Amino acid sequence: MEIRIANVRKEFERYPALHGVSLDIRSGELIALLGPSGSGKTTLLRLIAGLEHPSAGTIYFGNEDASHKSVQERNVGFVFQHYALFKHLRVADNIGFGLKVRPRKDRPSRAEIRRRSSELLDLVQLSGLERRFPAQLSGGQRQRVALARALAIEPRVLLLDEPFGALDAQVRRDLRRWLRELHDKIGHTTVFVTHDQEEAMELADRVVVMSQGRIEQVGTPDEVYDQPSSPFVFAFIGESSELPVTICRGQVWLDDRPLSIPADCVPDGPARLFLRPQDVAVVDESAGAIAGVVTATHRHGGLRRFDLAIGGAHHRIEIALPAADSGDVSGRIAVLPRRWRLYPAGERYSKT
């Protein structure tokens, strides 16, 4: 099922949560809505589900306009952040709930419902737990029951709100891999919300980076990491350092020193230079490099991280070098970025 979101706006009591968002979700795709809290990602997911209705704009399911359909009519599988399992129902009854509440003419027989729920329990690898109550399950098991319950209604699209938010790190990693495999097996169009970039990057075919009710960038994990389209995306995805620079006739200046990197197509005026800690090389002090004093070092696995104070300790950047050949790096050093991005200083930016 393709989903097309066209210029959707959403306000809560005049407080804007989404400003004119457009997004095409392809059929069978696993897509992540990634952003800090307050970025509107959950609102967008709830709009797709029909749990909220847009203030303006249209949501298409395939070619039909679903904007004004109720959540029941949209036939979506929604997995809630805290699972929202029905506490008074056993696991099997939780999974069969969506079938049991159908109008009589569409309702499968009781035996059929039981068969379907045990089939789904197999799928989520929880066979044998039919008779348990939700309170008797671990967090990861509840998560999978919630997923099985959402799948029971044969939804046209699967929506997950912070699916791993409430789980501990190990379970989260396992479930992530398992969800990816499950997605590849059943092939539903799946949209999930997360604030964890690692989760989004590992799991999703495409990542939608959101901030303050707007979509900043849509792309594959490689695209958003390697070609971030805005300062926000650069700062939000992965680690980064920022230096204020000035562009003057195609030349990049850091304070009063020219840097030997091209200005690309950034117009003259103040600009911001972004680089990632591992995308620098130490060079013999020379014109055109970023010179600074090492103020702190930390060993970080196979890397050694250095805090550099640039130009009279006004600016701080962080660099990471292979630990093996950086043991003697200290004092005043010069580094040259291997990869970087320049953005005109006027661009909207909010670091979180």
Next chain:
Amino acid sequence: MAVDALQPATAHAPPAHGPAATGETIGVRVALIAVALMFFALFVFLPLVVVFLEAFQTGLQGFFAAITNPDALSAIRLTLIVAAISVSANLVFGVAAAWAIAKFEFRGKSFLVTLVDLPFSVSPVIAGLVYVLLFGAQGYFGPWLKDHGIAIIFALPGIALATIFVTFPFVARELIPLMQEQGTGDEEAALSLGASGFKTFLFVTLPNVKWALLYGVLLCNARAMGEFGAVAVVSGKIRGETNTMPLQVEILYNEYAFTAAFAVASLLALLALVTLALKTLLEWRFGDDIATTNGH
């Protein structure tokens, strides 16, 4: 049962072992317990015992004679009918009010919350007077009602109305905090699975609040049977017709028929005790279930 670390912490923390920071010395504990027990004995237990002692002053025969008196039987019947009417009415209104207050936002919500509490703060006598003012012979609707041959004041409808007013908060008050705490997550889940609004209410909302609802009904029932002030104003105290049990007790007492008064009073007390026992039994029988649905 697995410890549920992901749910919001419930009120029941496991008791700490060993001397806790809040532990008191033996002397203080004994003193506190003694004070509480003495207070209870003096103000609750003793009067209750006296009621039953007085009721059986002239033996079993006197007791049964008193409660099988036609007027007493009529009072018992009326009390049970009024309780049944007001409990069912408040069940419906209470659930509706709690649902509205807990599950969605609307203008005037805080006003509604205040209104729900009003019967607690208004004297029952005033509640009764209001109905007299509205439906009495000299009241706003009095002449119209008289023309159409409808009796409200000094009849069953008036008594039921006054009792409903006084007992309105019990069900709603019991449900509102629980429903607010539970939020709308479960309902949204049910709707997203295709359930209609009614089925969501029936299969999800109601089971989630069933224990609180039951407590509310029990409390409401106890109060409905025992209500005196409001009912005294609207009933007219016609023997064998509009006397409820509390009114009957007062009349008998004022006529120095002590044994009869206490016999009816003991019956009323017994009904209250049965209500209490029922509540305790349910708590004991379904303790785990109540804990998981965040009841009491």
